[in-house]
Amino acid sequence: MNRLVAAQVVGRVMRSGAYSNVLVQAETRELEPRDAGHVRFLVFGTLRHLVRIDRVIAGYSKRPRVDPQVLDVLRVAVFELLETDSPPHAVVNGAVEAAGTLGGPKVKGFVNGLLRSVERFGDPSPGDRVERFGLHPEILAALDETWGTEATDAFMEASLLPAVTIARRRRASVEVGDAVPLVGFPDAFEVGLSVDTADWAVQDAASIAVGGSVPLSGHGPILDMAAAPGGKALHLYDRLSAQSEDGSRLVLADAHPKRIVRAQKRLRQAGWYPDWVQADGRSAPFVDNTFDAVLLDAPCTGLGTLRRRPEIKLRINPSDVRRMAGIQAKMLREAIRVTRPGGTVVYSVCTVTAAETIDQVAGLLGRPPAGIPGQAWGNGILLAPHLTGTDGMFISSVDVS
Known part of the structure; x- marks a missing residue:
């Protein structure tokens, strides 16, 4: 019952604050690939269009309150009726069957009646942008x-469109087979993977661009200042390995113990066992002028990742933007402090608000990293789904004087 599974995931995302991409992967692990893909399509599509869906449901429902679990079933079904070519009878019957697991004949009758109205009359008053x-x-x-x-x-x-799965080839010797290379992003390929392997790291091309922007010349230490969940750190390790280095000059730090534990597990599975420093980047526990380079992939509102985590747009408000911008400014000051003169801070965020991107590096010696597709923006470069087919990402290479 893919529709019921999808409805349950939507409900948990909306009521528990979970991330849809993480929850979908966990809840579909035991399903056949076709069923898992169907659940993923239903969950992400419903969340992408949820504001419209909820208005339509409210317009057709004569109940002052709908049971939350029943509402989730309706949400998924209304998404299918309004936004897909799924046969209406299959959608309605599937939703009624799912509702039957939540209540008796009255619940099934309510769901059937509301969805038949949506099927017959559609959206009577489409909303604005x-x-x-x-x-x-x-x-x-x-x-x-x-x-x-x-x-x-x-x-x-x-x-609003789904994102394809991209993975980074970890070594130049890895056979690519049927994987499709992405123009402009070395070692990035469209693949049929959902988890890391010994040869591939699942990672969007925009994130691959970040890891490729950190200069590794010289022999001094390099800091990944907010390193969890570890994808960009692994990229740095792989780049050093290609230079016959063991990665020992990489220093990984993060403020959140649980994220560090998850990152450690991921890196161990990839064959790397680095040490970590638990530290808040707003007051980094390192002396001045320590590092040749610092990667600050700063915490942000995540609006560049809406293709993969559409629920973010339902949660973020202007106060979140201001709060994150304040955190980023403090972390960037610390990143510059601990970088030696002549070194580089690579500042990146997977979001697109001016306050978190161009405003953060205004007045600094920032520049777009060389060789990356995208659009120059302020003292950096913007990657985005409509520009590069990637997640939204801002990257600036800041020279430290």
Whole structure:
């Protein structure tokens, strides 16, 4: 019962704060690949269009309150009826069957009646672009002011589409087989993997671009300042391995113990056993001028990852942007402090608000990293689904004087 599984995942995402990509992977692990793909499609599609879906349900429901689990079944079904070519009878019957596991004949009758109305009359009053994109109106307006409406719409429309799975080839000797290379992103390929292997690391091309931007020349230590969940750190390790180094000059730090534990597990599975420093990057426990290079992949609002985690746009509000920008500014100051003169801080965030990107490096000796596709923006470069087919990512190489 893929529709019931999808409804349960949607409910947990909305009520527990879980990330959809993590939860979908966990809940579909025992399913056949075709069923897992169907659940993934239903969950992500429902979350992408949830604002519209909930308005439509409210318009057809005569109940002052709908049981949350029944609402989740309705949400998935309304997504299918409004946004897909699924046969309506299969959608309605599947939803009624799923509702039957949650209640008696009255629940099934309610679900059947509401969905038959949606099937018959559709969406009687389509909403505006704020509803279509599902982003907080103040954040959407800020993007309009920064980029213009046309570019904002292009970004948001691209963010409504599913993302393909990209993996990084860990060594040049790895056979690529049927994997499709991504133009402009060395060692990035479209693959049929969902988890890391000894030869491949599942990682979006934008994240691969970040790991490839950190200079590794010289022999001094290199800091990954917010290293969990470990994907970019592993990229640095693989790059050093290609230079016949063992990775011992990499220093991995993160503020969150649970994230460190998960990252350690991932890196061990990849064959690397580095030490970690648990430390808040806002007050880094390192002396001045310690590192040749620092990677600061800073915590952010994550609006560049909406293709993979669409629920983010339903959670983020302007105060979150301001809060994250404050954290980023403190971490960036610390990253510069612990970098030696002549060294480099690579600042990156998987988001697109001006406050978290160009504003952070304004006034610094920042520049776009060389050789990366994207659009120059302020003292850095912007990658985005409508520009590069990747997650949204801002990267700036800051020279430390």
